[in-house]
Amino acid sequence: MSRVALVTGGSRGIGAAISTALKAQGCQVAATYAGNDEKAAAFTAETGIKTYKWNVADYDACKDGVAQIEADLGPVDILVNNAGITRDAPFHKMTPEQWHECIDTNLNGVFNMTHNVWGGMRERKFGRIVTISSINGQKGQFAQANYAATKAGDIGFTKSLAQEGARAGITVNIVAPGYINTEMMSTIPEKVMNEVILPQIPVGRLGEAEEIARAVAFLASDDAGFITGSTLSANGGQYMA
Ligand code: NDP
Numbered sequence: 001m002s003r004v005a006l007v008t009g010g011s012r013g014i015g016a017a018i019s020t021a022l023k024a025q026g027c028q029v030a031a032t033y034a035g036n037d038e039k040a041a042a043f044t045a046e047t048g049i050k051t052y053k054w055n056v057a058d059y060d061a062c063k064d065g066v067a068q069i070e071a072d073l074g075p076v077d078i079l080v081n082n083a084g085i086t087r088d089a090p091f092h093k094m095t096p097e098q099w100h101e102c103i104d105t106n107l108n109g110v111f112n113m114t115h116n117v118w119g120g121m122r123e124r125k126f127g128r129i130v131t132i133s134s135i136n137g138q139k140g141q142f143a144q145a146n147y148a149a150t151k152a153g154d155i156g157f158t159k160s161l162a163q164e165g166a167r168a169g170i171t172v173n174i175v176a177p178g179y180i181n182t183e184m185m186s187t188i189p190e191k192v193m194n195e196v197i198l199p200q201i202p203v204g205r206l207g208e209a210e211e212i213a214r215a216v217a218f219l220a221s222d223d224a225g226f227i228t229g230s231t232l233s234a235n236g237g238q239y240m241a
């Protein structure tokens with residue numbers, strides 16, 4: 001059966017790899033993004049996956065966006081909450097704006113999206129929700145009190161919803177990546193990468209977006225129906241939670 005999958009932030013980085021992996025698994029995929037039209041258009045041209053633009057922090061925009069995707073592709077069976085941002089600063093310098101921007105996208109965005117697919121999944125007695133947390137939500141990170149709070153919050157949210165969705169055929173899981181080789185990482189100086197970051201990772205390398213995508217695709221598959229409320233760490237052994 002061809003499932004309909006919605007991937008937030010699915011037009012670039014880890015999200016693009018997830019969208020592509022779900023398509024390869026036979027899903028009809030809708031990828032959302034926030035504002036980078038050029039990247040989204042290039043992604044659609046390359047993969048044939050349609051992209052939709054809205055801000056996940058806006059509840060009504062999520063409601064309208066989900067309705068549009070369901071009109072185009074049919075009911076959403078799989079939601080991947082991947083859209084996320086960082087607004088790093090040591091806490092004594094962190095502004096309320098930096099705090100709220102992170103909460104609005106990474107935590108409220110997950111509520112907004114999940115809330116707008118949950119009723120349909122309950123009615124149809126099937127759903128797969130996978131949210132991308134982070135190693136830093138599991139262990140904390142200097143200058144990321146805001147980000148870590150949202151990513152830890154996503155884990156608590158997931159464990160709670162897993163209990164609520166279980167009898168309705170909905171599984172709810174987390175994938176928590178460590179350092180992944182995305183555009184973000186390419187800005188890190190080579191010396192910092194070799195002397196600070198890589199020595200922390202037992203496998204001795206960064207992860208690839210495709211490695212996260214394959215974990216998500218498995219949790220999103222019909223085969224993963226007995227796995228719910230789990231946090232799948234994909235971090236090269238850096239943190240074993
Ligand atoms: P990128 O910055 O490469 O891509 C983020 C995506 O999310 C983009 O498509 C972006 O849209 C979209 N997005 C951002 N804010 C919003 C918003 N408010 N509304 C809708 N869409 C939004 O991120 P990564 O691929 O690096 O990260 C993906 C996820 O993985 C995030 O949740 C991140 O926290 C998590 N993660 C990443 C790690 C890493 O090493 N990269 C490690 C651990 C976790 P647009 O293109 O329009 O800006």
